[in-house]
Amino acid sequence: MLLNASGCLDALTAQDVARSLDAFVTKTITPVPREGNPAVRIAETDAGMLNSIGLANPGRERFLGETLPTLRTLGVPLWVSVGGFSAADYAETCAALDGVAAIELNLSCPNVDEAPESAAAIVAACRAATTLPLYAKLSPAAWDLGEAARAVEAAGADGISLVNTLRGLALDERTLRPKLARGTGGYSGPALKPVALAAVYACAAAVELPIVGMGGVRSGLDALELIAAGASAVALGTILFSDPAAPARIRVELAAEVAGRGLAEPLAARGMAHSSLQTSVSQPGNSMQKVPGNGDKVTA
Numbered sequence: 001m002l003l004n005a006s007g008c009l010d011a012l013t014a015q016d017v018a019r020s021l022d023a024f025v026t027k028t029i030t031p032v033p034r035e036g037n038p039a040v041r042i043a044e045t046d047a048g049m050l051n052s053i054g055l056a057n058p059g060r061e062r063f064l065g066e067t068l069p070t071l072r073t074l075g076v077p078l079w080v081s082v083g084g085f086s087a088a089d090y091a092e093t094c095a096a097l098d099g100v101a102a103i104e105l106n107l108s109c110p111n112v113d114e115a116p117e118s119a120a121a122i123v124a125a126c127r128a129a130t131t132l133p134l135y136a137k138l139s140p141a142a143w144d145l146g147e148a149a150r151a152v153e154a155a156g157a158d159g160i161s162l163v164n165t166l167r168g169l170a171l172d173e174r175t176l177r178p179k180l181a182r183g184t185g186g187y188s189g190p191a192l193k194p195v196a197l198a199a200v201y202a203c204a205a206a207v208e209l210p211i212v213g214m215g216g217v218r219s220g221l222d223a224l225e226l227i228a229a230g231a232s233a234v235a236l237g238t239i240l241f242s243d244p245a246a247p248a249r250i251r252v253e254l255a256a257e258v259a260g261r262g263l264a265e266p267l268a269a270r271g272m273a274h275s276s277l278q279t280s281v282s283q284p285g286n287s288m289q290k291v292p293g294n295g296d297k298v299t300a
Helices: 015-019 060-072 087-096 119-129 145-155 190-206 222-228 246-262
Strands: 001-006 042-045 048-051 079-082 102-106 134-137 159-162 165-169 183-186 211-214 234-238
Touching: 001 246, 042 060, 042 183, 048 190, 060 079, 060 087, 060 234, 079 087, 087 119, 102 119, 119 134, 119 145, 134 183, 145 159, 145 190, 159 190, 190 211, 190 222, 211 222, 234 246
Parallel strands: 001 234, 079 102, 102 134, 134 159, 159 211, 211 234
Antiparallel strands: 042 048, 048 183, 165 183
């Protein structure tokens, strides 16, 4: 299954791209509108991109009344990314949502102040507010990602999204001052791939939950590697800025990678990276492979 990373695709201006995915993930929605951080908010680096958008969005009321009804006309399963600055913020938005495939809880944005509650506490509050599938989007900066995964699983998460961006800084070579107005921003792109692989690998060994893997995916091989590390689905992020046709291309490349290895489907590779571990380390289970979306398309 192929998705977009939240905030990396405007489905209303790139409808054909959105329809080429198995599910579309919205930009993060907060209870009240946010203008986001001041410009400059995006800067390229040698091996990726920094952004400090700051969760700019129209707010919950306008999203529910205007944006979501329009997105439904795309005919693509929708995941809504939910953010906030307290557990109550998250829970109230979750309670207001219905008729979507899943909710992704943005628990790890590096460009805004975080809620004071733990990720597990936020998941628990949202679990009490909705019966919709909940995916916890965790930060790769967590000291023990396996423990974080176990905590959100115990709190009621139905799946995990890995990874969000890492905090980074780029300096203007002439002025030696930060390129971004806010200073630091969220780093994404090719250099994030090893971090994403390590995160997926750790969480797949820790919990029996489906995992959406993302970070540095540019090819079918990149997608297959995330699946081998334990992902059940793959999301595309920074690549969509430079190559909007990437979903179709990556599908073809992934199919070729799978066929070349004599596998029946991409998910047949799930957890292969764990096979060389000692038996004391569990391999990811195969009973939780499906994620909410278009069940007729098996792509990742």
